[in-house]
Amino acid sequence: MMSKQAAVKKNAFGRLNAFVHDSFEMKILMNKIKDFLIGLVRVLILIGVGYVILAPVIGIVVNSISSDVDAYNPMVFVVPEHPTLERFKLAFTRLNYIPTMAKDLLYTGSLTLIQLLICSMVGYGFARFNFPFKKLLFGMVVVMIVIPSHTIMLPLYLTFRSFDPLGIVTAIHGSPINLMGTPIPMYIMTTLGCGVRSGLYIYIFNQFFRGLPKEIEEAALVDGCSVWRTYFSIMLRSASPAVITVTVFSIVWQFNDTFYAKLFLLSENVVISKKISSLQATIANLDKVLDPNIQELYLDAGVILVILPILIIYLILQKNFIEGVERSGIVG
Numbered sequence: 001m002m003s004k005q006a007a008v009k010k011n012a013f014g015r016l017n018a019f020v021h022d023s024f025e026m027k028i029l030m031n032k033i034k035d036f037l038i039g040l041v042r043v044l045i046l047i048g049v050g051y052v053i054l055a056p057v058i059g060i061v062v063n064s065i066s067s068d069v070d071a072y073n074p075m076v077f078v079v080p081e082h083p084t085l086e087r088f089k090l091a092f093t094r095l096n097y098i099p100t101m102a103k104d105l106l107y108t109g110s111l112t113l114i115q116l117l118i119c120s121m122v123g124y125g126f127a128r129f130n131f132p133f134k135k136l137l138f139g140m141v142v143v144m145i146v147i148p149s150h151t152i153m154l155p156l157y158l159t160f161r162s163f164d165p166l167g168i169v170t171a172i173h174g175s176p177i178n179l180m181g182t183p184i185p186m187y188i189m190t191t192l193g194c195g196v197r198s199g200l201y202i203y204i205f206n207q208f209f210r211g212l213p214k215e216i217e218e219a220a221l222v223d224g225c226s227v228w229r230t231y232f233s234i235m236l237r238s239a240s241p242a243v244i245t246v247t248v249f250s251i252v253w254q255f256n257d258t259f260y261a262k263l264f265l266l267s268e269n270v271v272i273s274k275k276i277s278s279l280q281a282t283i284a285n286l287d288k289v290l291d292p293n294i295q296e297l298y299l300d301a302g303v304i305l306v307i308l309p310i311l312i313i314y315l316i317l318q319k320n321f322i323e324g325v326e327r328s329g330i331v332g
Helices: 002-064 086-094 097-128 134-146 149-161 165-173 184-191 198-211 215-222 227-238 240-256 259-263 272-286 292-330
Strands: none
Touching: 002 292, 086 097, 086 272, 086 292, 097 134, 097 184, 097 198, 097 227, 097 240, 097 272, 097 292, 134 198, 149 184, 149 259, 198 240, 215 227, 227 240, 240 292, 259 272, 272 292
16 A cells, blocks of 8 residues: 555656656746847847948948949949949049048047047046036036037137137237137137037046046055156056047047038148048039039049048957947946
8 A cells, every 4th residue: 555655656756857847948948049039139130230330331332443334234233343443543633632631630630639638637637536616517518418519609610710818819919810711729629628529538537537446546645646647657547448439439520520620611631521522523523524423433432531541540449449438338
């Protein structure tokens, strides 16, 4: 009798083990299916976003090497049947590419260096020091990020059209001076922390410096370092990810800026992004290319030439740039 009950219990225990085992395997299978579906959705999203971003670039590249025949051939989609570099040669000439690009890179690089110095100092000040109206001033930095530049374009134009801060220029020169047509307004604004996207750069540096331990500065102070030496020798070096992030952002946005270039009437021979906007009309007038479709092919070639230096800079700094963005986003 006992053996029969034991056999029944054994069979019940065996069925329970089998049920538990099957449930465990089913759970593992469902988790695998869930992970597969999530991975599939991620891949589809990445493909979709990649297509949205890369499709126009691929189209521009294809157009820039297409011949006149390919431009009117409906069968040509990605690979031209008669590729040519004629578009690049003419665009290179009409853009006066080497001198204009050199001047633009010098202009962009100098503004970037000023922004790195000024914005890092301001961000460090907000992160480490307490002073009157600190919250109010930092709120004004946030406002710089939020408010579009177009809302202050008229005051900016009037200020630099008749530049006379506190009447000093009139007292010395006799009348206000006109800074239109020169890059001086951009240098003044950048030096005062109001350049292109300077509010965002101050915020990035502030977030990064807040995440660094204060013991570093305390140790430097004990060793006899002044505030300035601590900042330049220790803190700024420790903020290299943020520096690289701001460098890439500043170069790209300064290089692509046409708003301030047009507002301050900067020369096309200094700002190549402004010159590219007139390339199509230049080719039509000087080279007598009157077909709008063919003009666009030359314009696409010019666009490739313009974005090439920025693309090279990004590829070189890509790893450090991504690291800097991640650290700036999670610190603080």
